[in-house]
Amino acid sequence: MEAGMVGGVSSGRAAYRRLLWVAPLAGTGAAVANAQIYLVVSAFGAMPLDVVVSGGGPVALGPVVFVSFLPALVGALLFALMGRFTRRPVRNFRVAAAVALVLSFVTPFALPGAPVAMILALLSMHVVAAVVITGVLTTLATRAQA
Secondary structure, three states: OOOOOOOOOOOOEEOHHHHHHHHHHHHHHHHHHHHHHHHHHHHOOOOOOOOEOOOOOEOOHHHHHHHHHHHHHHHHHHHHHHHHHOOOHHHHHHHHHHHHHHHHOHHHHOOOOOOHHHHHHHHHHHHHHHHHHHHHHHHHOEEOOO
16 A cells, blocks of 8 residues: 555546536535635624725625635646546645645735735635545545556
């Protein structure tokens, strides 16, 4: 058994047909989880309406749901490509997802005037989305290696 393997999944291959339903499932899971975080932190005032994002408005529930769902579709495409062109797509996808997560940490810090509580909430949403999407894609959209 290979180091870091969880139940044989690390050496699995991408199950392309499963990605058709697993990607939206992962996106929905990330969107629902981040919507819950948003609602809780908003109730405590951590999402002030006077902090404007690059789109021109405050951080709102609709965009949070959308930008939580979209990476699942992009991730599914990347996972499919890794399944086609690499020997260990699950491991490689997890590494790519971790790199993307770290790179995504730049955006909350780029919000001018954002309070620390808002930055921490946004960072936690990035982590939640990454964990849900990566976990769902690499668990439900794999098959055993032949």
